[in-house]
Amino acid sequence: MSAAAAYARLAAGDAARRREFDVARRRAVLARLAEEIRAREGEIMAALAADLAKPEVEVRISEIIPVLSEIRHSARHLKRWARPRRVWPTLAMLGTRGTIRPEPKGTVLIIAPWNYPFCLALGPLVSAIAAGNAAVIKPSELAPATSALIASLVAAALPEDLVTVVEGGVETSTELLAQPFDHIFFTGSPAVGRVVMAAAAKTLASVTLELGGKSPVILGDGADVQKAARMLAWGKFQNAGQTCIAPDHVYVPRAMEPALTAALRAEIARMYGGAPKESPSYARLIGARHFARLKGMLDEALAGGATLIAGGAAEEGARYLAPTVLTSLPGETALMREEIFGPVLPVIAYDDLEAVLRGIEAGEKPLALYLFARDRALIARVTASTTSGALGVNVTLAHFLHLNLPFGGIGNSGLGAAHGRWGFAAFSHEKPILENRFAVLDPLMPPYTKLSARIARMVQKLVG
The missing domain is CATH 3.40.605.10 (Aldehyde Dehydrogenase; Chain A, domain 1)
Known part of the structure; x- marks a missing residue:
């Protein structure tokens, strides 16, 4: 038809x-x-x-x-x-x-x-x-x-x-x-x-x-790194990263970066084993065009000096790209400009949280923003300082399943x-249906008289 x-x-x-x-x-x-x-x-x-x-x-x-x-x-x-x-x-x-x-x-x-x-x-x-x-x-x-x-x-x-x-x-x-x-x-x-x-x-x-868009993640000082890594690995690599609310990239305090990247490597191995291609728990990319786009973005970042922390293996015929984590990415690469929509996770060390928040607010409003923190004051600060379709605190993806919350961007x-x-x-x-039962409207209809003017002034005083 x-x-x-x-x-x-x-x-x-x-x-x-x-x-x-x-x-x-x-x-x-x-x-x-x-x-x-x-x-x-x-x-x-x-x-x-x-x-x-x-x-x-x-x-x-x-x-x-x-x-x-x-x-x-x-x-x-x-x-x-x-x-x-x-x-x-x-x-x-x-x-x-x-x-x-x-x-x-x-x-x-x-x-x-x-x-x-x-x-x-x-x-x-x-x-x-x-x-x-x-x-x-x-x-x-x-x-x-x-x-x-x-x-x-x-x-x-x-x-x-x-x-x-x-x-x-x-x-x-x-x-x-x-x-x-x-x-x-x-x-x-x-x-x-x-x-x-x-x-x-x-x-x-x-x-x-x-x-969609680039949904950022912020780790605050004192965040539980192990729990954050587990949530990040699940949220990022489910469906091989092809999720509109997947974490796109992660901001982490510079002193916490080594612990986070080590925890991410461990979580990838725990979830998908040493060879994710053989894992029955790992999905594939949708097709050759999407594979070529992601492989090109990854190759560009590595050629520009990014550090490969985990993954990187790719096989076009199998539509396979391993769960991949990168650090030290050049700011001008496609991975930093475009929504990734695949299993590549940039980790970005920061020294100034205010600069991170200003950068997020200066960009396009994300479909989701994720924050990992224990400090209630920090949670309130990020909530008030950013605009996004949703905010997930110490969790990723799960707000999609909550039917008493709206989902949208x-x-x-x-x-x-x-x-x-x-x-x-x-x-x-x-x-809207409006039914007139005993409203006093006649005095407000033409021809306008002194009584009409008096009533209009009285109504204005009441409502204004």
């Missing part, structure tokens, strides 16, 4: 869906989706193994569990989220009754990325369905096995007049973006996010943009938020 036809078929049912797709039916659809996911666990594992060589445990914790958790959480809270809410009148509106009624936006588009191709396609879909919308999903063509699996799963589990999967490449995405969707949910790079936002502007569609790292009630809100229009 073409992109235009997929949109037209779903949009044709918007009016009826708004009337008939109540909370009970939304819950039933979500339950059916969860049932199909559980029934096809083996196929999901196989698809992600084919696309990214993801270990089974990683598939469960980063692809399947987040979607099933989102379904359970949404179903549990949906009645409250969808209920019209009464609001108190302001002084000027005494005698009126105000209500906010969440309504579905209509027909929405979800464009998913390749790095977590199952979770980041179906997670937003859960929010879209919970809010009462129809959805077109465009999976990433760079993860073809998972794309095909999503198309098959959705066709088996969900009504065809509610959710459609359209597979294809850039041309398909371009055709989809030309359709007048009511909302577009995009996960990907900031560069493509700008293209999506520009396309949405042509039809005045609202957008949620989950982007700011500025270059994104627009809007997802997960839980924030995902429901992203796909909803909060329609």
Whole structure:
């Protein structure tokens, strides 16, 4: 089915869906989706193994569990989220009754990325369905096995007049973006996010943009180096570093640098053994183009004088790049300028924390910032001195799984938020309804008299 036809078929049912797709039916659809996911666990594992060589445990914790958790959480809270809410009148509106009624936006588009191709396609879909919308999903063509699996799963589990999967490449995405969707949910790079936002502007569609950027890590004086190294190795090297909220680079007090790099070497060996290529716990890069980009960045840094602390081994045919740690990087290298999005971790020694904080604030706002510290005053100082989509203290990655926290970026790292009630809100229009019961408005209508002027002055005194 073409992109235009997929949109037209779903949009044709918007009016009826708004009337008939109540909370009970939304819950039933979500339950059916969860049932199909559980029934096809083996196929999901196989698809992600084919696309990214993801270990089974990683598939469960980063692809399947987040979607099933989102379904359970949404179903549990949906009645409250969808209920019209009464609001108190302001002084000027005494005698009126105000209500906010969440309504579905209509027909929405979800464009998913390749790095977590199952979770980041179906997670937003859960929010879209919970809010009462129809959805077109465009999976990433760079993860073809998972794309095909999503198309098959959705066709088996969900009504065809509610959710459609359209597979294809850039041309398909371009055709989809030309359709007048009511909302577009995009996960990907900031560069493509700008293209999506520009396309949405042509039809005045609202957008949620989950982007990325360089997510820095700061170790404070007195931080627990061993725990920090363990969290860093897990957060950086899961999915071979292809995670939008992965630690991008680490700032460490100069006196603590040797201890941190030694601890990172030990953690890499503990997690992946002496030969990570042989480890069943280590994923692979998505393809040759991404491999060449990362290998080029690594080679440039080493040629410029960077010190290799761990890793560095690479094999193009196997899409393999070892968990790698570098120090003493020249500031002008691509590893320091661009989002790395791979298993290469620069460690940067610092002498002045204020200079580090100023540098972070001077750059693009990151999707996540991580701080390892014991000192509450230091935690408060970094919190107040930086802006980021999220702040993780003594932890990496895990905030993505917390459904009572919004997930999203700011500025270059994104627009809007997802997960839980924030995902429901992203796909909803909060329609205000104002009912006049006994408001005294007539004296404020033309023709204006001395009484009108007196009443207007009285109201202004009350509210101002």
